[in-house]
Amino acid sequence: MKHLMRLVAASLVFVPAVIGAQAPSAIEQEVLKLDRAFNDVTKPDRASLEKWLASDYLYVHSNGSVLDRAGEIRDTMSTTWTGVKLDDLKARSYGDVVIITGAITLTGTSKGYVTGARRFTDIWVKRNGQWQIVGGQSTLVPAK
Numbered sequence: 001m002k003h004l005m006r007l008v009a010a011s012l013v014f015v016p017a018v019i020g021a022q023a024p025s026a027i028e029q030e031v032l033k034l035d036r037a038f039n040d041v042t043k044p045d046r047a048s049l050e051k052w053l054a055s056d057y058l059y060v061h062s063n064g065s066v067l068d069r070a071g072e073i074r075d076t077m078s079t080t081w082t083g084v085k086l087d088d089l090k091a092r093s094y095g096d097v098v099i100i101t102g103a104i105t106l107t108g109t110s111k112g113y114v115t116g117a118r119r120f121t122d123i124w125v126k127r128n129g130q131w132q133i134v135g136g137q138s139t140l141v142p143a144k
Contacts, residue, residue, distance in 0.1 A: 028091035031098040031124050034131055035089070038122070039104055041081045049073050054125065054132040062118050062138040075110075082108035096126040103141070117141035 024032060038052055050073065057069040067075060089102040100122040107115050120138040124131050 024091050025093060027093050028098060031093075031131055032089055032091050032100065034124065035091075035100045035122055035133075036086060038133060039086060039120075040084055041076060041079050041106070041110075042084055042108075044076045044079065046073065046077060049076060051130070052133055054127070054134045056134060057132075058135040060135075060137040061113070062140045063113050065112065075112075079110040079113075080108050081106050081110055098124045098131070100124065100136075104138070114140070116143070 034052065037048065053069045053072055055069060057072060059067050059072060061067065065071075083106065085105040087103040087105075089100065092099050101120070103117060103119055105117045106113070109115070118138045118140055120136060122136040123134050125134050126132075
């Protein structure tokens with residue numbers, strides 16, 4: 001009986017973990033791919049940024065700056081980041097909205113920013129059949 005109780009208790013802990021670890025849906029996979037390209041600041045692409053950034057885009061960066069669409073394009077095109085590492089990406093979809101969370105580690109230089117790890121949230125919205133990022137936020141991860 002004790003063995004059965006332990007088995008039941010273990011399954012109650014394990015089952016929610018398995019349920020919560022669902023594979024991303026096709027929509028989530030599509031937006032994750034876009035978000036990876038958007039966050040590859042080692043190869044800034046003005047045409048892609050102009051397509052992806054919504055006209056009402058607003059982002060709070062890890063240095064405290066708040067950039068609109070024009071500011072984001074200007075800053076991204078002037079960066080000299082040499083490395084980007086993305087980790088722990090997760091997507092959650094809510095109809096025509098997908099929220100991406102993850103970790104990004106940047107190496108190189110960019111005026112007004114420090115290298116290192118950040119946690120971020122990116123918010124994508126589907127408008128007129130096209131996914132666009134409307135904003136988000138990033139926070140520096142304290143050094144250990």
